[in-house]
Amino acid sequence: xxxxxxxxxxxxxxxxxxxxxxxxxxAPTALEGMEGHGVVRARRSPGYEAEISLCGQWEDxxxxxxxxxFDPEAQQLEEIKTYRGQLERVPANHRALHWxxxxxxxxxxxxxxxxxxxxxxxxxxxxxxxxxxxxxESWDAAPLxxxxxxxxxxxxxxxxxxxxxxxxxxxxxxALRFPFAQFRAGQRELSVAVYRTASTGEAGACLMAQAPTGxxxxxxxxxxxLKACATQGLDKLFFLTAKGxxxxxxxxxxxTVNAQLRSQGEAVQLRVVDxxxxxxxxxxxxxxxxxxxxxxxxxxxxxLAAARAQxxxxxxxxxxxxxxxxxxxxxxxxxxxxxxxxxWSDVVVGDYNYFxxxxxxxxxxxxxxxxxxxxxxxxxxxLLERARRxxxxxxxxxxxxxxxxxATGAVKKALDGLQRQWAAxxxxxxxxxxxHESVPAGLLGALQRVVGAIADAQGxxxxxxxxxxxxxxxxxxxxxxxxxxxxxxxLFDVSRHASGQAAMARTAGRRKPLSTLCIRxxxxxxxxxxxxxxxQAVVLFSGTLSPSQFYQDxxxxxxxxxxxxxxxxxxxxxxxxxxxGHISTRFKDRERSLVPIADLVAEQYARLPGNYLCFFSSFDxxxxxAACMLERHPRLPLWQQTAAMDDASRTAxxxxxxxxxxxxxxxxxxxxxxxxxxxxxxxxxxxxxxTLGLPQVNPINEHMxxxxxxxxxxxxxxxxxxxxxxxxxxxQAAGRVIRTEQDRxxxxxxxxxxxxxQVRALLPAWWHVEGR
Numbered sequence: 013x014x015x016x017x018x019x020x021x022x023x024x025x026x027x028x029x030x031x032x033x034x035x036x037x038x039a040p041t042a043l044e045g046m047e048g049h050g051v052v053r054a055r056r057s058p059g060y061e062a063e064i065s066l067c068g069q070w071e072d073x074x075x076x077x078x079x080x081x082f083d084p085e086a087q088q089l090e091e092i093k094t095y096r097g098q099l100e101r102v103p104a105n106h107r108a109l110h111w112x113x114x115x116x117x118x119x120x121x122x123x124x125x126x127x128x129x130x131x132x133x134x135x136x137x138x139x140x141x142x143x144x145x146x147x148x149e150s151w152d153a154a155p156l157x158x159x160x161x162x163x164x165x166x167x168x169x170x171x172x173x174x175x176x177x178x179x180x181x182x183x184x185x186x187a188l189r190f191p192f193a194q195f196r197a198g199q200r201e202l203s204v205a206v207y208r209t210a211s212t213g214e215a216g217a218c219l220m221a222q223a224p225t226g227x228x229x230x231x232x233x234x235x236x237x238l239k240a241c242a243t244q245g246l247d248k249l250f251f252l253t254a255k256g257x258x259x260x261x262x263x264x265x266x267x268t269v270n271a272q273l274r275s276q277g278e279a280v281q282l283r284v285v286d287x288x289x290x291x292x293x294x295x296x297x298x299x300x301x302x303x304x305x306x307x308x309x310x311x312x313x314x315x316l317a318a319a320r321a322q323x324x325x326x327x328x329x330x331x332x333x334x335x336x337x338x339x340x341x342x343x344x345x346x347x348x349x350x351x352x353x354x355x356w357s358d359v360v361v362g363d364y365n366y367f368x369x370x371x372x373x374x375x376x377x378x379x380x381x382x383x384x385x386x387x388x389x390x391x392x393x394x395l396l397e398r399a400r401r402x403x404x405x406x407x408x409x410x411x412x413x414x415x416x417x418x419a420t421g422a423v424k425k426a427l428d429g430l431q432r433q434w435a436a437x438x439x440x441x442x443x444x445x446x447x448h449e450s451v452p453a454g455l456l457g458a459l460q461r462v463v464g465a466i467a468d469a470q471g472x473x474x475x476x477x478x479x480x481x482x483x484x485x486x487x488x489x490x491x492x493x494x495x496x497x498x499x500x501x502x503l504f505d506v507s508r509h510a511s512g513q514a515a516m517a518r519t520a521g522r523r524k525p526l527s528t529l530c531i532r533x534x535x536x537x538x539x540x541x542x543x544x545x546x547x548q549a550v551v552l553f554s555g556t557l558s559p560s561q562f563y564q565d566x567x568x569x570x571x572x573x574x575x576x577x578x579x580x581x582x583x584x585x586x587x588x589x590x591x592x593g594h595i596s597t598r599f600k601d602r603e604r605s606l607v608p609i610a611d612l613v614a615e616q617y618a619r620l621p622g623n624y625l626c627f628f629s630s631f632d633x634x635x636x637x638a639a640c641m642l643e644r645h646p647r648l649p650l651w652q653q654t655a656a657m658d659d660a661s662r663t664a665x666x667x668x669x670x671x672x673x674x675x676x677x678x679x680x681x682x683x684x685x686x687x688x689x690x691x692x693x694x695x696x697x698x699x700x701x702x703t704l705g706l707p708q709v710n711p712i713n714e715h716m717x718x719x720x721x722x723x724x725x726x727x728x729x730x731x732x733x734x735x736x737x738x739x740x741x742x743x744q745a746a747g748r749v750i751r752t753e754q755d756r757x758x759x760x761x762x763x764x765x766x767x768x769x770q771v772r773a774l775l776p777a778w779w780h781v782e783g784r
Contacts, residue, residue, distance in 0.1 A: 014069070015175035017167065018381045019077030019120075021355070023112040025170070026163045031303030032312035032348055033103070040094045040139045043496060048094035048137045049080065052144065057085050066120035070164040073171050076382070079117040080135075088131040088148065089118040096139050096467045110134050116163065119156040128153050140468045170321075174356065180280040181358060184273055185242040190235060191272040197581035197753075198227040202553070203236040205576040210240035210386055210549040218544055218573040220392070220560055221553040224580040224776070225747055229553055230258070230390070231265040237386045237551070238269060238282070241358070246548055247383040249359045250374055252367055254394035257688035259286075262361045262390065267329060284329040285354045287362030293332065293347035295340070300477065308345040315342045319349055324356065355381075364395060368543055369402045370493065375543055384548045391688065392552035393740055396566055399536035403502075405491040409434060409526035415484035423481060426465035430458040437506060438527050445711045447505045451495045451531075459495070463488055494531040500723055501535040503715055532712070534719045537568025544570065555747055556740045558774060562732060565724060584780040587750050588758040591766040591781060597703050598763075602633060606640040609702050609762060613676060614645040616760065622697040623669045627681040627745045629703035631655050634678050637702070649675030653685060669695045681705050686745040698758040699749050704765050705738035739774040 017025075040048060053062050060083050067076040080092040091114035095102055111134060118132045133148040195203065202223050209219035223229050237249050251262045266284045273281060291297070296306050303310035319342035323330060330353055332346070339346035354360050355377060366374045367387060378385050389395060412434065416427045433455045466485040476482070498504060508527045533539070544550045557563050560575045595608045613626055628634040631654075638652055651668055654661070662684055668675060669691050679685040681703055707713050713733060721729035742761070749757035761781075765771055772781060 014072050014074050015171040015178070016074040016076060017171065019066075019075055019113055019116050021381050022075055022163055022167055023109055023116060026166045027109050027112040028313045028316075029108075030311065030313055032301060032309040032345060033303060034301035034309075040096060043493070044139050045094045048139055049092050051142065052090075052092050052135055052137050053081060055144075056081065056083055059084055064121070066117060066124060068120045068123055068160070070161055071168065072175065073164050073168055075116070075120070075160075075164070077113075077117065077120070079121065082121060086131060087127070087129070088133050089114065089121055090133045090135050091117065092135045092137060094137045094139050097470060099136055099138070099145055102136070107134075112163065115151070115156055115159050118151060119153070119160040122153040122156060130156070132156075140464055177280065177283075180278075181282065182242040184276075184278040184280045185238050187276065187278070188235075188239060188269070188272065189276065191231070191268045195232075196227050198223060198578040199229075199232040202227065202229065202232040202576070202578050205574065206233050206551050207236035207240055209551060209574060210237055210246070211244055212549070213244070215384075215548050216545040216570060217549045218569050219549075219551045220557055220563060220569060220573060220575045221551060221578065222555070222557040222560070222576070223553055223578040224555050224582070224778075226581055226750070226752055227578060229555075230261045231268065233388050233551055233553055234262070234265045234269065237388060237549070238359075240386060240549070244548065245384055246386050248357065249386045249388065250367055250547075251359065251361045251388045251390065252364050253361070253390045254364055254398060255391070255688045257690070258390040259361060259363075263329065263331070266359055266361070270329065282329075282359055283324060283353075283357040284359045284361065285350060285357040286329075286331050287350060287354065287360060287366055288332050288347070289363075290347050293336070293350065295336075295346065301345075306345070308339070308343060312344050312348065315344050316349070316352060318342055319344055320352060320356070323349070323353055330357070364389070364398050365402065368395070368399060368540060370490075370539070372543075375546060378546050385546075387547045387550040389550065389552040391554050392567075393554045393556050393563070393744070395540075395552065396536065396563070396737075399540055399567070400533045403494060403533040403536055403539045405487075405494050405531050407487055407491045407529045409438075409528065411480070411484045411487060413526070414480035418480050421469070422465045423462075423469050426458070426462040427484075430455075430462050433458040434527070434529075435524075437529075438508065438525065441506060441508050441527065443711075444508045445505065447503050447715045449504075451498050451504050455529075456492075456495060459488055459492055463492060491529070491531060494533075497538075498531060499538065500719065501533065501538050503530075503532040503534060503719060505530050505532055505712070505715065532716075534716050535566055535568075535723060537566060539568075541568040541570075544568070556743045558740075559736065562736045566732065580776060580778045581753055582750055582778055584778055586753075586756055587779065589746075589775075589779045589781045590758070590760050592760055592762040593764045593767045595702075595762050596764050597629070597633075602636070605702070605762075606637055607644070609637050609700075610641040610644050612760065612762065613641065613700055614648055616698065616700075616758065617648060617676065620697065620758070621674045623673050623691070623695060624676045624698045624700065625685065625696060625745070625748060626676055626678050626700040627686055627702065628678065629681055629705065631680055633702070634680060638678050651675065651677050653677070653679040653683060657684065666691070671695055681745055682741045686741060686748070689748055690751055691748060692751040692755060696748055696757070698760070699746055700760045700762060701742050701745055702762040703742075704763050704771070705741040706734045707737060709734075735770075736774070739771065743774070743776060 053060060060081060062081045064079045064082055066079055079089060081090040091110060093110055114132050114134055118130050122130055129152050131148050131150050133146050136145040202221055205219055205221060209217050240246055241249065253259045253262060263286060266282060270281045295308055299306040301309055319338055323335065323338045335350050336346040339349045351373060360374060366372055412427065412431060416424065416431065419427050463485065466481060506527050506529055508525050564573060592612055595605050597605055617624065628637065634652065638650060641648065641650060651665060653665060665677060668677065671694050717729045717733040720732045724732060746759045749759055775781065
């Protein structure tokens, strides 16, 4: 079996050495890097060839990649690298890696075109000065071949092990049987839809699956995608989650699959890597990530190979505790060892941001290594708000004030210029919150000059963490990247802060209000679409993905995406759904609603004692109803969600819901307890939802609605901004009650608007709603 590796992966595997060093150094943005490559190519002769796809074989190892450029007139293969600051500050180990890549591409080109000799050039392009430094060497084809084969030989033992694992894995997955005697109701339908999506043979195939709780969505998506790995040649499966609950369920499902493989007599196990947040994995949070500070960064790459081999030799499911044990045995960082192991795993379980964020690790690895990946997006209704946050950036003016106070020279001059542009925006501002049609060119130019000046200064004298100039620079980079992609999918808004010491600055002897500039994402579609295209197949699944057009529009799914709505396995007799239509929970009616809600909850509890959840639109509303409840019904057991709950507090809240327990938990709709909470049986017998869940009407949401109207039409704008997001939260919260086909319970929807037909149309089809 031939094993395939990208040129970059080959060189990184064989040519990296020394310390892990994550000290900040100014680097061009991706856009600047592409522009730099373009400038270099534009300076070449008309016959210059760019982005040359190359492939070569050594024994059973296939190496593929894309060379930056070739000048046939000069017979020169070029590897282009952009940088900022002084070229001397490019670390020696980086240069060695660059030379290795250039020489491998030179060999592949000589082999492809029968060239006896070639010039190999590293072209370093300074983004700030637009100057090129060309480091060129002449090579005969034979020594380049020897160099290439030397790298391949060092890689091949691992590659053969990987190829053997991949072959055994695919054979085992082809024979894999479903781990249980039979599928649950609806689970087979979901699995078939996932498998068909992964088997289209076309990259970027997408499926949006609405499937209710209780059918086993996690295993129902993991199992068919793993089967497709064998038949469709998928390299990896990424299981992406928004919350810890889905994370745990995914690991549990994968453990079930590995147990099934063992029961079938298969020797191979899936390599599963669990990606954890850095703050949960760091052994030395008081130290910086470089060899001069952290002992686990020192010599990281020198000891990585042995640690990697041990990890895969003794473990399949590489849980954090196991990775930590291996890492510490080899004295390297557990967090970065986990990221390295992800390159060689079969399945990676991690947060959405690892694939969908602007700097997503898994997306970058997929692109660089040209992997064929299957992506499962758990509880995909959460992706909308998460993606909006990923592609929203704020730039507070007080950060600029702090940076100016400590800056000198060219940096101070550039910051002063930005302050003038910013002050002009503040002076023209009439309202405390205003939205602009576009980012002013003067502001954009001033910010670009600031970023360039700080980056150039960093190249000569690196700033330390905590420096106000560095902090502003990092925030400005993120803001500028989004500002350069600004369009109708986002808002540029300015929030003026007219009071508070932090929001004022002394300028020319007077105190003036400061503001915050925000690039606010409204429609994540343009940012997410390239992520779907990079995967072979993407499946987004949730219990609430209705209406499908809403999610398809905002999440940017391809027009050819398939949608499936799996029927619930529950019977209407299991859940009594009542509407308390005599109560209004609108903001203007809140005070009048307190007593009726308290009495309604107490009445239901007296009729059928047990555990209930009661959801409200805000902490303020929750606290006011709770106070009324304690005054009118003091003997009723009551516990409340608070705004600053940590993991232990949230666990303690849920631990109150014991089998045959009695009491009512008050929680906020859309919060930690309204989804991802599994309380089957009598741990929860009912829920009250005292709101329609609509987002607050405020200037930000009103302008978001205007942006929706501009993109999708006025008829959809209100629904897309308020109505659909609100009802999704209601259905999620109510879904806590019926978790299995044996559960029984009650849901009380408290608001007169639940009588409306358009509201009831978005409630689950299997509900029988009683109104009054």
